[in-house]
Amino acid sequence: MDPISAIHHNDCMYIAHHLLTLGHQFRRGLPPPLNRGAATFVDLVPRLRRQGTEVFVGQVIRQRDLVLECLNTAEGK
Numbered sequence: 001m002d003p004i005s006a007i008h009h010n011d012c013m014y015i016a017h018h019l020l021t022l023g024h025q026f027r028r029g030l031p032p033p034l035n036r037g038a039a040t041f042v043d044l045v046p047r048l049r050r051q052g053t054e055v056f057v058g059q060v061i062r063q064r065d066l067v068l069e070c071l072n073t074a075e076g077k
Contacts, residue, residue, distance in 0.1 A: 005059035012052025016045045 019041040027035050 002059050002062075005055050009052040009056035012048045012055075016048040016052075019045050019048070 023037070023040040023042075027037065027039070029035075030039055
């Protein structure tokens, strides 16, 4: 399996997780009206999760196809 796709997936999930809490974590340092809870980054979370998942699933499908190809060419040997 391509390690880059796994790293990309993990990075996307990590960043998406932190985007959920980023607005709350730095709320005190933001100017009004953003410091009243108006600043969030949750709208970016689905896009990031989808991107990480698509890359990972694509790699899994490529690996499955490679294994099936190897099994088909082995012809029971």
